[in-house]
Amino acid sequence: MPRPPALRTLLAVALVAAAGIALGQDFANVPATEPSITDWMLDPVTPIAHEVRSYTLFLVAMTLPYLLLPQVLLLYCIFKFGKKPGMRPATFHENVRLEVVWTIVPALTLVLLAIPAYGLIKKIENMPEADVNIQVIGHQFYWEYRYPDYNDIRISEEPLVIPVNKTVVADMTSVDVNHAWWVPAFGIKMDTVPGRTTQVWFNVEREGWFKGQCAELCGTLHSKMLIDVHVVSQEEFDAWIAKKQAEFAPADEAEETAPEPSAGDADEGAVAQEQSAS
Amino acid sequence: MSIMLDKPKDQKTAEAPRGVPRFPDEPVKPVKTPNVFLNILGSTDHKVLGILYLILSLVMGVVGGALAGGIRAQLAAHNLEVLSPELFNQFITMHGSIMIFFVIIPALAGFGNYLVPIMIGARDMAFPRLNAFSFWILIPSGVLMFTSFMVQGGAAAAGWTAYPPLSLKEFSGGPGVDMWILGVHLAGISSITGAINFIVTILNMRAPGMNIMKMPLFCWTWLVNAWLILIGTPVLAGAVTMVLMDRAFGTNFFKPGMGGDPVLYQHLFWFYSHPAVYIMVLPGFGMISHVLASFSHKRIFGYTGMVWAVSAIGVLGFLVWGHHMFTAGISPELRLYFSFATMVIAVPTGVKIWSWLATIWGGTIEFRTPMKFALGFLSLFVIGGISGVFLANVPFDIQVHDSYFVVAHFHYVLVGGSVMSLFAGAYFWFPKMSGRVLSEKLGNVVFWLFFIGMNTTFLPLHLVGLQGMARRIWQYRPEFETVNGIASLGYLFMAAAGALFIYSIFEALRRPRDCGADPWKINDVQESLVWDIPSPPPAYNFARIPVIK
Ligand SMILES: [Cu+2]
Ligand SMILES: [Cu+2]
Numbered sequence: 001m002p003r004p005p006a007l008r009t010l011l012a013v014a015l016v017a018a019a020g021i022a023l024g025q026d027f028a029n030v031p032a033t034e035p036s037i038t039d040w041m042l043d044p045v046t047p048i049a050h051e052v053r054s055y056t057l058f059l060v061a062m063t064l065p066y067l068l069l070p071q072v073l074l075l076y077c078i079f080k081f082g083k084k085p086g087m088r089p090a091t092f093h094e095n096v097r098l099e100v101v102w103t104i105v106p107a108l109t110l111v112l113l114a115i116p117a118y119g120l121i122k123k124i125e126n127m128p129e130a131d132v133n134i135q136v137i138g139h140q141f142y143w144e145y146r147y148p149d150y151n152d153i154r155i156s157e158e159p160l161v162i163p164v165n166k167t168v169v170a171d172m173t174s175v176d177v178n179h180a181w182w183v184p185a186f187g188i189k190m191d192t193v194p195g196r197t198t199q200v201w202f203n204v205e206r207e208g209w210f211k212g213q214c215a216e217l218c219g220t221l222h223s224k225m226l227i228d229v230h231v232v233s234q235e236e237f238d239a240w241i242a243k244k245q246a247e248f249a250p251a252d253e254a255e256e257t258a259p260e261p262s263a264g265d266a267d268e269g270a271v272a273q274e275q276s277a278s
Numbered sequence: 279m280s281i282m283l284d285k286p287k288d289q290k291t292a293e294a295p296r297g298v299p300r301f302p303d304e305p306v307k308p309v310k311t312p313n314v315f316l317n318i319l320g321s322t323d324h325k326v327l328g329i330l331y332l333i334l335s336l337v338m339g340v341v342g343g344a345l346a347g348g349i350r351a352q353l354a355a356h357n358l359e360v361l362s363p364e365l366f367n368q369f370i371t372m373h374g375s376i377m378i379f380f381v382i383i384p385a386l387a388g389f390g391n392y393l394v395p396i397m398i399g400a401r402d403m404a405f406p407r408l409n410a411f412s413f414w415i416l417i418p419s420g421v422l423m424f425t426s427f428m429v430q431g432g433a434a435a436a437g438w439t440a441y442p443p444l445s446l447k448e449f450s451g452g453p454g455v456d457m458w459i460l461g462v463h464l465a466g467i468s469s470i471t472g473a474i475n476f477i478v479t480i481l482n483m484r485a486p487g488m489n490i491m492k493m494p495l496f497c498w499t500w501l502v503n504a505w506l507i508l509i510g511t512p513v514l515a516g517a518v519t520m521v522l523m524d525r526a527f528g529t530n531f532f533k534p535g536m537g538g539d540p541v542l543y544q545h546l547f548w549f550y551s552h553p554a555v556y557i558m559v560l561p562g563f564g565m566i567s568h569v570l571a572s573f574s575h576k577r578i579f580g581y582t583g584m585v586w587a588v589s590a591i592g593v594l595g596f597l598v599w600g601h602h603m604f605t606a607g608i609s610p611e612l613r614l615y616f617s618f619a620t621m622v623i624a625v626p627t628g629v630k631i632w633s634w635l636a637t638i639w640g641g642t643i644e645f646r647t648p649m650k651f652a653l654g655f656l657s658l659f660v661i662g663g664i665s666g667v668f669l670a671n672v673p674f675d676i677q678v679h680d681s682y683f684v685v686a687h688f689h690y691v692l693v694g695g696s697v698m699s700l701f702a703g704a705y706f707w708f709p710k711m712s713g714r715v716l717s718e719k720l721g722n723v724v725f726w727l728f729f730i731g732m733n734t735t736f737l738p739l740h741l742v743g744l745q746g747m748a749r750r751i752w753q754y755r756p757e758f759e760t761v762n763g764i765a766s767l768g769y770l771f772m773a774a775a776g777a778l779f780i781y782s783i784f785e786a787l788r789r790p791r792d793c794g795a796d797p798w799k800i801n802d803v804q805e806s807l808v809w810d811i812p813s814p815p816p817a818y819n820f821a822r823i824p825v826i827k
Contacts, residue, residue, distance in 0.1 A: 040677060041744060052673045059668055066628070067664045073635045074656055081574070083642040089575040089803070090640030099583050102632040103625060110621040113671060118614050120673045125610040140449075177444040178540060180605060180680060184746035189676050191606045193541060194443060195534025198607040211755070215605075215680040215748040217437045219444060220363045223751035 040184040045210065045231075046202045049187030051120055062113055066106065124188070127201050130169035132162060137172070138179030138192040138214070141221035153244045159228040162204065163237035169201045177219060183212035183229055191216055204231045322406035325815065327413050328392030329711060332704075334416060335385035336780065341424065342381050343776055345373035347769060350735075352752065354766040356759045366752040367435035368454070372423065374438030375458065378558065379465040380420050382696050386561040387412075387472050389703050390500045392711060394476065396808050397494045399485025399826065401818040404478040412472040419464030426457040434458035437750060439547060440521060442532035442540050447525045456525060459518045466515045473507035476500050485807075487826035491585070494806065495578060498585050499564030502592040506553045506560070509596065514550035517543055541606055548599035556595045558692060560588060562699030563630060566652050569702045570634055572800040573649035574641025580633040587626035587633075594623045604675045613672045620670035627663055631656070646798065647721030651702035654729050658694025662687060665740065680750075683743025689736045701728065701779070708783075709798075713791025713813045720782040724775045731771025738764050 044050045135146040145160045147153040162168050172181060174192040182189040186202045204210070214225035232240065318326060348369045352360040361369060391409065395402055403409045426433040431452020436445040445455050480501045484493065521543070523529040530536035532543050571578045578584065600608060600616035634656055643649065665687040669675050678684060701724075709715045738761040743749075747758045754762070793813055795801075801809040811819060 040746070052677055055671070055673050056668075056677075059671060059674060063664050063667055066667075067660065070631055070635060070660045071657060073639075074653065077635065077638045077641075077643065078645075078653065081638065081641050081643045083575075083644050087642045089642045091576070092640070093577040093579050093581070094583075095580075095636070098636070099580055099629070099633075103629055106628045107622070107625050110618075110624060110667075113621065113667075114614070114618045117617060117671050117673055118610075121610045121613055124673065124676065177449055178441055182680075182746070182748065184677065187677060189605050189679055193534070193607065195539070196541070196607060212746065213748050213751070213755075217367070217439075217441070217444065217750045219449060220367065220435075221752075222367075223363065223748075223753050226755075 040187055043185065044187060045185045045204050045206055045208075046187055047205075048120075048124055048202065049185060051123070052187040055116060055120055058116065059113060062109060066109070124200075127169050127199055128167050130201070131166035132168045133171070134160070134162070134168060135171045135173075136160075136181050136192060138174035138176070138181070138218070138225075140176050140219050141214075141225045143181070143214075143225065143227060147241070147244075150241050151245050151248070153241070153248050155244070159209075159230045161230045161232060161237060161240050163234045164204055164207045164231050166234070167201060167203045169199065172198045172200070178216045179218045179225065180215035181212070181227065182215040183210050183227055185210045186212075186229075189215055204229075207231050207233060322402070322410045323817065324391050324395050324403045324406065324409060325711070325819075327409055328388045328390075330413055331384045331388030331391060334413075334420070335381050335388060335700075338376055338380035338384070338420060339776065340780075342373055342376040343773060345369045345376065347773060349373060350766040350769040353754070353762050355763065356754050356756045358753070361752075363752040364432060364435060367437075367750070368427065368433040370750055371434050371437050371440075371458070372427070375423060375434075375462075376420075377692070378438065378554065379462065380416070380423070382558045382692065382700070383465075383469065384416060385700050386503070386558070386696075387469075389496075389565065389700075389707065390476060390503075390561055391472075393707065393808060394479060394497050394500055395483070396811065396815060396819050397497050397806065398480060398483060398488055399807055399820065399824045400479065400483040401820060401823070403475050404483055405475050408471050409475050412468045412475065415464050415468045415471075419461045419468065422457045422461040422464070426454045426461075429453050429457065439551070440518065441547075442521055442524065442538075442543050443534065445521055445525075446533065456522065459522045462518050463515055466511045469507045469511050473504035473511075476504035477508070480504075485824050485826055491582070492826065494564075495567045495581065495584055495588075496561065496564035499560045499562075499588050502588050503557055503560045506557050506592055506595060510550040510553040510557070513546055514554075517546035517550070520546075541603070544603050544606060545599065548602045549596070552599040552602065553592075553595040555688075555691065556591055558696050559699070560591065562655075562696050562703075563588065565699050565703040565706070566634065566655055567637070568804075568806075569648045569652040569706050570637050570656075572706070572798060572804055573644045573646055573652075574638040575644075575800065575803050576637060576641040577803060578633070579636035579639075580629075583629055584633055587629040590626040591623060594619065594626070598623065601670055601675070604672050605679050617670050617672045617675075621667055624663065624667050624670075631660060631663070646705075647716065647718055647725060648702045648706035650722070650725045651698050651705065654725065655695060655698040655702060658690055658698060658732065662690030662694055665690065678743050680748055681743040682739045682747045682749055685749045686736045686739035686743060689732075689739075693732055693736065698728075698732075701725075704779075706798075707808075708786070709793040710808060710813045710815070712787065713793055714786045714789050715793050715797050716786045717782050720778060720785065724779045724782065727771045727778065728775035731768045731773075731775060734768025734771060735765045736768070 040049050041053055041056070044053045132147075133149050135148060137144040137146065139156075142157045143160075144154060144156040146155075170181075172190055172192040173196060174194045176194060178194070179192045180189055181192060181200070183202075186204065188200045188202055190198045190200045192198065208231055210229040210231065212227035212229070214222055214227070218225065318330070321327065348361055349366070352358055352366055352369075354360075391403065423433075429452060431450075432454055434440065434445070434450070434454040434457070436450050436455060440455065440458070443449055480493070480497055484490070520529070520531040524531055524533060524538070530538040532538045532540050534540060567578050567584065598616055598620045600612060601620045604613055604616075665683070669678070669684065669687055705716055705721055742758045742761045745758065747754055791814070795812050796809040797813065798809075807824060810824075
């Protein structure tokens with residue numbers, strides 16, 4: 001039986017598919033214009049996002065051979081070993097040396113992948129000195145943001161406003177179910193879990209609008225729990241804060257029942273300020 | 279390994295090797311009533327039960343596929359309202375639950391039931407009545423799941439993961455989640471009793487001379503699989519029972535306001551549900567090994583390595599659950615451990631891939647329908663495996679966790695892996711079960727429709743995941759629309775493949791049972807008991823228990 005041409009197409013499709021995944025970031029050339037989600041692979045805007053991007057490219061480079069080699073070998077077998085009259089199948093069924101090689105070499109590759117990951121995890125995880133502290137509180141189905149440094153301003157269902165080039169440390173929790181706060185261009189995602197406080201930090205390097213959404217199924221309108229972040233200059237930020245402080249009277253909101261995120265190490269300053277302010 | 283079917287000595291009195299149970303040479307005639315339905319309902323024959331499992335899986339596959347159709351219709355454009363948001367969440371929850379508990383797991387149990395006793399030269403499973411129980415208890419389980427759409431508040435809508443607090447009474451008030459939990463309990467009982475049966479059968483009922491390292495690989499994958507089920511499923515049952523207690527009896531295991539911990543549930547849930555990934559694919563690995571070797575007319579390459587690889591995957595599978603929780607706030611050291619442990623699984627998985635390639639290398643490959651599905655499996659499973667290595671790495675995973683990249687990844691593993699291997703197995707063993715070969719012509723069309731549809735649906739989804747589309751969302755931002763439209767188009771191909779596959783079964787059943795014992799003409803090399811006995815095999819399989827040399 002000759003090789004059916006259909007099988008060649010099959011393998012060609014598979015190969016293109018495989019290459020497509022690896023190169024996904026490159027043919028994802030969607031212009032990052034408003035109001036698109038800013039693509040973290042094309043246009044990362046925080047130090048973490050930059051590093052995650054390079055780490056991902058490193059992953060692609062290291063795993064590409066393992067993605068392509070099996071496809072190529074498969075293709076070769078299909079072209080080469082299709083049954084023809086008079087052909088006799090080989091009878092080998094083991095080769096210890098080969099088996100040792102294909103166990104050890106991938107294992108070593110994996111060690112190489114893990115080493116740089118550790119430094120990056122630490123960097124993501126360890127909160128730096130904060131310029132601005134915020135609190136992110138998930139609700140079904142909207143986000144509430146608080147600014148403990150600034151009279152505990154609270155905003156709900158409106159964009160988060162933060163200054164450019166400043167380290168923002170966010171304490172996160174939820175009042176009802178699990179949510180997850182995800183802004184792709186920032187390179188971070190963190191679950192907001194009721195009864196717990198989780199933390200992320202980011203330092204956005206340019207002004208603009210950045211979009212994201214809740215990433216943990218949280219109920220009927222999960223898909224409508226969008227995130228908008230407006231990154232502005234320090235002056236604009238100060239002006240915005242002043243405006244908000246003017247319209248925001250903390251005493252009126254005394255009934256707000258959302259639990260305070262417990263203070264981690266990084267926001268002791270914020271807590272002190274909060275206490276002195278009240 | 280060679281087989282002697284005409285046995286020289288009388289087994290009743292002769293010295294069977296130690297540990298091998300003795301069977302009467304001439305099996306008792308099965309008790310039959312004239313009523314066909316009673317025969318099926320009361321049957322404890324592993325072959326009848328195996329086929330019942332497969333029929334259940336096919337029927338539920340239509341249901342799960344229809345739910346997927348609803349999901350893809352809703353997502354075909356960014357602001358459709360094909361389904362209400364409530365119904366959409368019910369659809370995603372039930373699509374996942376049905377495909378896992380009622381399609382893939384029962385289908386593998388079906389093949390296992392049918393084939394394992396024959397492959398090891400036994401006349402039935404060790405506990406035939408327990409075997410019947412394992413199957414029939416799936417029916418009330420499926421009915422509970424399915425009818426939950428009709429109760430007030432609809433079916434469970436908290437995702438197949440059912441994370442509290444969302445799955446607790448306060449946020450999911452209707453009886454849907456309770457019915458889902460009870461359904462999972464019953465399916466779990468079915469899995470556990472089935473697993474016990476497989477372990478006992480494989481360890482005790484092998485024909486004389488069938489050393490465990492001579493046992494066909496499919497039996498090995500089922501042995502490891504059965505241990506995974508036996509160890510993992512009770513933990514899942516415990517976790518969902520705790521949710522049920524929180525919902526119904528006022529306990530506070532997972533209620534944050536009462537000192538409970540929602541993250542604890544995630545640990546318990548994934549302790550089962552990561553191994554579940556292997557529960558859904560290991561026997562598929564076994565089937566693929568058989569198909570690849572058969573149609574290359576070679577023996578499986580690296581049998582010993584394959585056995586060790588499957589066992590290693592089984593053990594490691596229990597050590598990596600935390601990779602589903604990289605954004606749940608666990609410590610960096612723990613994340614690094616889970617990350618590395620997960621990547622280690624890529625090593626034995628790689629051993630399997632390389633060994634499969636070496637199996638077909640130098641063979642005389644016949645591109646029959648089962649072989650097409652097996653080769654397609656190889657190609658797709660590599661893609662799913664590599665995206666799995668990506669996801670194992672914490673910095674990358676934080677970025678795409680709970681995004682469509684994950685959806686694309688696990689559909690490559692479960693559709694490109696499990697379902698492709700089920701198709702390969704179905705085409706390969708259907709002649710043995712029915713005495714007829716499925717149409718090659720239709721099979722070719724089924725394969726291409728499915729393969730193209732599968733890639734059209736899931737390959738583009740990697741892209742929107744990378745760009746920031748979260749999973750389980752009812753409507754999405756307009757910039758993801760093109761890719762989602764393509765994915766929805768791909769669904770139509772897969773649905774057509776499914777319909778044509780079912781048609782081709784009915785088409786084949788109209789033909790006479792004349793395919794013979796070895797319709798693929800492969801047993802000169804494979805020396806499998808399966809292809810030695812008639813198609814379909816007689817009651818109790820072997821007139822005399824074979825002796826393996
Ligand atoms: Cu949410
Ligand atoms: Cu997992």
